[in-house]
Amino acid sequence: MTNHVNHRSRALQIVLVAALFAPAYVAGQSSHDANTKTANGSTKSAASTSTKSWTLPRTPDGQPDLHGYWTSESFTPLERPAKYQGREFLTDQEAEAAQKAGLQRGYDRTYDDPVEEPVYDSTTFGLTPALEGFSPNKRTSLIVDPPDGRLPPRTPEALARPKAIGDRDYIEPDGHGSGIVHADTPRDIGMRTTCVSMSGGPPILPGAYNNGLYIMQSSNFVVLQAEYGSELRTIPLDGRPHASANIRQWHGDGRGHWEGDTLVVETTNFRPEATFRNANPKTLKITERFKRVAADQIEYSFTIDDPSTWTKPWTAIVPLHTIKGPLFEYACSESNMDVVNIMAGARATEKEAQKQNKGVSAAPSSKE
């Protein structure tokens, strides 16, 4: 794929993403459609991680150089599946199979949709990093602590906590594989679909697509730009204190420092509408570590510490792999067709139901 085509694909993804909404993606669907391509793009990946001698690159002022385009794409689940209980790592064979299955899922969700109604063309965005080649993650779970690879239990307080606005799902399953849409107002639809916040971390976790990350550095700041939503985190490295508790940022208030060659970012001051996994925005602290371990890899880990939500802190490791840049502007709200279509659809459905209740001959009410 030439650069040009690649970038066009990224442009296309803006259009595609505007026509879809993330929660609708159902992972694990498999297809036996004759058009389904076989995923074999992962074979070159094993060779892509450099085993040659490698020197940590540095910025002109001597900091480890993290600058570049990265992806958190991974087929490893956050929590360890039961079948891998007691095992931290997959065998090479299992890892390769998991990678293939992950790629296959991407193809499936691409080709499951008819050509005239493309929804997710994973071959142009979701899978691009995988097709460009990155080594399979051999871990059985992203969570490495607790050692069982599972989230620690939630506290009673957290279990009783209502879902944050941003986490609410406007599609209620109807028990028949479909859903009832609740979209009385745009605020019912959720932060992501309305483009209020597409996440962007912290922490950085792989999603279904748009897992690109651009890292740039100056002497006093590190900037982490998520491809999804073009959302920025600008992290000062100058040792300043956190902003007051009354300043609550959409990506929290991050402060960074170097511990040896590892960038450590501590983030607090989260917004109540959009706090990670319904944690307590007042007590949540996320500590992230970025360590460049190869020309094409950053070992990224994060620790979630919120005693009012989880009975103990937990830590996950998400490898970040290089991808070809650049990232493209993700102007979400500007071309958000979803909200119009979802809401207009909900109104049309209601009108239809009303008509059926009153009988077709009854004049539709002109007043809502």
Add this chain to the structure above:
Amino acid sequence: MRLYFRNIVPGFAVAAVLVLGAGGPAAAQGSLAAAQNKIPTPGQFPAYKAPHTADGKPDFSGIWQAFVTADIDVQDHDAQAGPHPDFMGAYGAWPGGQGIVEGGEIPYKPEALAQKKANAEKRMVVNITSDPHRHDTGDPELKCYNPGVPRANYMPFPFQIIQGTDTVLFSYEFARSVRTIYMNPNDKTIPKDAPADSWMGWSHGHFEGDTLVIDTTGFVPYTWFDRAGDYHSDALHVVERYTQVSPYHIMYEATIEDPNVFTRPWKVTFPLYRRMEKNIQLVDFNCTEFVLDLLYGQYSKRPSK
């Protein structure tokens, strides 16, 4: 939604009303004034040499903000009551101000001037459809859309410049807009031309002496220059020049070219001020949240709580 009409103050065809301008002779005079410990004269700065980064480039890092009223109108304008003065009172009123357009007036083609006036009349008419006609009316600022270039630089909000080795990043408080300026012409992974049109454009930069020069193209045709309906097409080409004229000021200049709309290129100039509050940082202005009902209320079943 009701149409909202404002009296548009026509741009007075006055002679050059450059509020401030940097330059050689002025700088020399300024230097003299500083040496004599006098009150500075607006538009004049003492001779100044910008700080440099570790790799020897002029360092523009910092949080900056314009203090002109060009977001209301890039041309000269009187103060006016804002929308709904019946309940917004002075909260909603718009200050007057001297324009930032060199020569005072934007050189519109006649038919384009008519479009600008139509834009101004419908600046608060918001009709969000599921097709590009959603952009037919309504000031993008009102909708919390990316403000485009150069407007992002004179919104009444700060922005941060972060200067890396291969890129310079502009992070704007308003609408969380971002511009990545590609500074390394040898990086073949970065396309020269915009891969697709965007709201904040496709930018390549370089240094001319201590001036940061940014060349931006690849714009969508939907952004405006101000609330007065000043606009452009997708042929917009903006060349910006950032020059530090003191530890606390950047002199900003942008040349705006769009043969579909203007008879010739034109220029805006104004200073940017360094925000000096201790521990200054951008505080999210995620206005998408604030405009949901404005954008989508026509599709709602009931008012949002």
